[in-house]
Amino acid sequence: MSMSSSSSSHRRSRSDASSSRSTSTYGQVLERTHTPSIISGLQEEEEQPEPQSPRSPVMDPKFDPLRDQVAQTIVIRALRKTETIDGTQVGVVTTLPHSSGELFLKAIASHLKRAMLPKQESYLFVLTLPIQGLSPVLVCSSSEDLSERAGLLLQSKFLNRVERHELRNGRWGALIRDLCTTTYDEAALWDAVRKAARHPIDPLVPPPGSRSINQILEQARARLERITPQRAYEELQDTTVPWPVVLVDIRPEAQRRTYGSITGALVVERNVLEWRFDPRCAYRLPIADRYDLRVIIFCQESYTSSLAAASLHDLGMLNATDMIGGYAAWKDAGLPDEVEVSSTAPPTDGRISVPVPAENS
Numbered sequence: 001m002s003m004s005s006s007s008s009s010h011r012r013s014r015s016d017a018s019s020s021r022s023t024s025t026y027g028q029v030l031e032r033t034h035t036p037s038i039i040s041g042l043q044e045e046e047e048q049p050e051p052q053s054p055r056s057p058v059m060d061p062k063f064d065p066l067r068d069q070v071a072q073t074i075v076i077r078a079l080r081k082t083e084t085i086d087g088t089q090v091g092v093v094t095t096l097p098h099s100s101g102e103l104f105l106k107a108i109a110s111h112l113k114r115a116m117l118p119k120q121e122s123y124l125f126v127l128t129l130p131i132q133g134l135s136p137v138l139v140c141s142s143s144e145d146l147s148e149r150a151g152l153l154l155q156s157k158f159l160n161r162v163e164r165h166e167l168r169n170g171r172w173g174a175l176i177r178d179l180c181t182t183t184y185d186e187a188a189l190w191d192a193v194r195k196a197a198r199h200p201i202d203p204l205v206p207p208p209g210s211r212s213i214n215q216i217l218e219q220a221r222a223r224l225e226r227i228t229p230q231r232a233y234e235e236l237q238d239t240t241v242p243w244p245v246v247l248v249d250i251r252p253e254a255q256r257r258t259y260g261s262i263t264g265a266l267v268v269e270r271n272v273l274e275w276r277f278d279p280r281c282a283y284r285l286p287i288a289d290r291y292d293l294r295v296i297i298f299c300q301e302s303y304t305s306s307l308a309a310a311s312l313h314d315l316g317m318l319n320a321t322d323m324i325g326g327y328a329a330w331k332d333a334g335l336p337d338e339v340e341v342s343s344t345a346p347p348t349d350g351r352i353s354v355p356v357p358a359e360n361s
Helices: 003-024 065-079 102-119 146-159 183-196 213-222 228-235 254-258 271-279 304-314 326-332
Strands: 083-085 087-095 122-128 134-141 162-168 170-175 245-249 294-298
Touching: 065 102, 065 294, 083 183, 083 271, 087 146, 087 183, 102 122, 102 134, 122 146, 122 183, 122 271, 134 146, 146 170, 146 183, 213 304, 228 245, 228 294, 228 326, 254 326, 294 326
Parallel strands: 087 122, 245 294
Antiparallel strands: 083 087, 122 134, 134 170, 162 170
């Protein structure tokens, strides 16, 4: 073999090795023999060094042109998928494993800052690099407060999985175990940045769309034709109406023991009321097999009963109502402690035999 041929072969071999290294630094899982050092690396300079001028042969050893180019491409794609929360651009960037690890995340963070700085926009991003074991996570934003809020939320989202975390130079970094191994993880990352980006509010100012309990109660009662205890008693005694009438005590057992009860009234505590009176529910009472059933609900003083009756209206039980003044008003009116109602039958085998599951109670 000639000297020229040998030299050419040597150059090709060296070029192939260089190409192999280039493709293996991004988009391929590499073996890591050290613990990710994103925490210890947070105190380093935030910005990647600017490339030197062509006249200067000096180049920062941390500057990797390929890594920098890939980081810039990721940022461009990430900016197309951002959301705006209270004026802040938010996003989650999940990259493929990279041999540079935390330096790669810092390169992405630097490009994000450069992209957002000319617009002077508020931004908040979570950058993740999932690897087997401990994965580095970096939160970068336009303010340290945003980073810290997002970091605190991430700690709550990933309980017992955050090994180490630190806030430095306006960025929050952490090592999270088994990141992105489930669909929950990505949803949790997005939830953290969305909620961290919301503007702080005065805790004494109710959020838009909220209602006070008095408003809720008033709106519930506006849907009902409420009746007095005397009228309730009369309806229970009326044999001419075509629909069944039931009197329902929704008070907890402690109140029934303390204040007394009406023998013959159906005892259906509030936490299972909807399941017992929904005609479409497998756990309904036998009497709850028609939507024109007259359900007269009472509690101790008729506050909870109004909300309960409105809830039955939502199920389609539009003939439901509550008793004004509750059990206390019944006693004050001198009405009997025992009444006859249409049905006091307990749940039977078949459609409603099993109790309501714990998650529904």
